[in-house]
Amino acid sequence: MFLITCPFCGEREQSEFKAGGEAHIERPKQPTELSDDEWAEYLFMRKNIKGIQFERWNHAHGCRKWFNMVRDTSNDQIKAVYKMGEKPPIK
Structure with missing residues (x-):
């Protein structure tokens, strides 16, 4: 078990947190114009x-x-x- 530092609460045990997937995924501007394959790519394909x-x-x-x-x-x-909305401090 390791510790994670919440930017709001400070350092806590990993068991308090849940992973939510890849960050910085941009939502398509016109999702209704996407093909089924393009929509599936946006929804499911992650690094x-x-x-x-x-x-x-x-x-x-x-x-x-x-x-x-x-x-x-x-x-x-x-x-x-x-925090959400901030730029990544590392590239």
């Missing part, structure tokens, strides 16, 4: 890389707020945590 990943997380058993995290998936090391 699943080994290395630096930008993710959304929710403090489900705490303040219940969403935030973003930069995490190295190869070793679970958290590189940065930042």
